[in-house]
Amino acid sequence: MVLVLVEEITNRLTYTFDFIFKSRGITYELTTRRDIFNDSSFKKLNYSTLETREKQIVPSDLLNQNEIVRQVLGVENYLNEPTLSFNGALDPIASVFYVLTRYEEYIEGDRDVHNRFPFTESILKKYNWIEKAKCDRWARLIVHFIGEEVEEERVEIIPTFDIDNTFAYQLKKGKQKNLSILKDIVNLNFNRLLERKRVLKGEIDPYNTFEIIKKTAKRFPNTKVFWLVGGRSKKDRNIPISNKDHQDLVQEMNDAVSVNLHPSYASNSNSDLILEEKKALEKVLGHSVNNSRQHFLRFKLPETFQAILDVGFTSEYSMGFAESLGFRSGTARKHFWFDLSKNKVTKLTIHPFVYMDGTLNEYMKLTVEESKGKIEELYKEVQEFGGDFVFLWHNETIGNYGKWKGWSEVLEFTLNLDNE
Secondary structure: OEEEEOOOOOHHHHHHHHHHOHHHOOOEEEEOOHHHHHHOOOEEEEOOOOOOOOOEOOOOOHHHOOOOOOOOEEEEEEOOEEEEEEOOEEOHHHHHHHHHOOHHHHHOOOOOOOOOOOHHHOHHHHOOOOOOOHHHHHHHHHHHHOOOOOOOOOOEEEEEEEEOOOOOOOOOOHHHHHHHHHHHHHOOOHHHHHHHHHHHOOOOOOOOOHHHHHHHHHHOOOOEEEEOOOOOOOOOOOOOOOOHHHHHHHHHHHOOOEEEEOOOOOOOOOHHHHHHHHHHHHHHHOOOOOEEOOHHHOOOOOHHHHHHHHOOOOEEOOOOOOOOOOOOOOOEOOEEEEEOOOOEEEEEEEOOOOEEHHHHHHHOOOOHHHHHHHHHHHHHHHHHHOEEEEEEEEOOOOOOOHHHOOOHHHHHHHHOHHHO
């Protein structure tokens, strides 16, 4: 048991100390009474400006504020760990809150071409922190500072797959098929024209890697699949979910692995459209769907998460950057989303992922061997500081097809990390 002296008990304080202590199996209590604090025999932390004889971290103002306020940030060492200061006050506890809640994403207005908060604007890029579980590192320092110990935690490997394009050629009909053929003719892409012909004559579609996903789910029961079922648009080009053969495949996969919603690019923060897509998938599956991940990892805080909460989702798997691997919210631990616009914790659980296939190959231009090295480093970080090793692939990328030739080796390497 840890007793923490504070000057005021706020939603922000409770949320932060839940992450620092409760998520590590350490019970704690916040108190504003110095007499109880002084007389207690529990381990203690003075997180206030009040003078006591106990170990103290002098707080910045961040966790006592109710509004979203632009902070003057700096970096100093706290117990040899680079840590944020807020308006001149070095504060590892507020640092946890700032990164975990993605505070900067509510303030910085720059967006990329997909209306996403860009990694290049993040302090995680600025201070080269993205590949470190900074919130867990700061939490560990605080726990050790007051003389507590953290038990070793087993890392769970959780593969996830996005189904943006169920098939390259199979089941595509009418306008969708004709436009694709026309595009290949215009681009003189004779290989694709021949490939389409072979698939239509019975060869396996190059995106049909669903047996690989099934085998993965047998080894890792918490494997998740996120299926794009939204209406066709420029960035949403999957086979219509109204297609009976498509429905049969979704149902078949759901017998082997947890199938969840991949809200469309077009839906983003539109709760009505997300609900329409949710109901369409639930109708096919015959049960409710509670997990989501945004197509293109396209979310904006707080609007997107508010929208998916409104329609009944309880878990979200979009917390990661497309441009960089690592720890967008400073941790690999699942955690509740804190809605800064309402200054309160929500019931939506965030499941951060540590890397995406396209990040390695398309954004960072890494080789297969370089990717393995990066993944191993990330895994060691999670082993050291706790959490789940969630990662993201697509059915298109795991079959050694096209520019992904040889990359199934990277997936297999990841799946065998706990055997190293």
